[in-house]
Amino acid sequence: MLHRATITPTKGELVEPWLPTRAWWDGIAERGPVGTFRLDDPAGEVGMECFLFGSAGGSTLFVPLTYRGAPLAGAEQHLLGT
Numbered sequence: 001m002l003h004r005a006t007i008t009p010t011k012g013e014l015v016e017p018w019l020p021t022r023a024w025w026d027g028i029a030e031r032g033p034v035g036t037f038r039l040d041d042p043a044g045e046v047g048m049e050c051f052l053f054g055s056a057g058g059s060t061l062f063v064p065l066t067y068r069g070a071p072l073a074g075a076e077q078h079l080l081g082t
Contacts, residue, residue, distance in 0.1 A: 014080045015051070015063055024061075031055040045069060 012033075019025050034054040040047050047067040054060045065080065 009081065011049070011051075011065065015053075015065075018080055019053075019061070019063070026055075026059050026061070028055040028057055028059060031059075031061070034060065 020027075020029070031053045033051060035052040036049060038047060038049045045068070049065050049067070051063045051065070052060055053063060071079075
């Protein structure tokens with residue numbers, strides 16, 4: 001299924017300031033997307049989009065994001081945006 005949507009802020013704008021706050025961030029700020037894939041719930045309740053961000057230094061970060069129609073109880077500390 002193809003999803004056509006305008007998202008503001010963009011996923012990149014949400015992820016960029018969040019990455020340096022992660023304990024596993026490698027400190028390399030200059031990186032770009034090298035791949036992405038999406039997994040959809042057949043019932044349409046949850047989606048998962050996975051990003052690979054590469055750097056010239058060779059490291060690649062895997063960043064999975066989930067999409068939900070309603071908040072997930074107890075997961076507020078992991079929320080990037082609404």
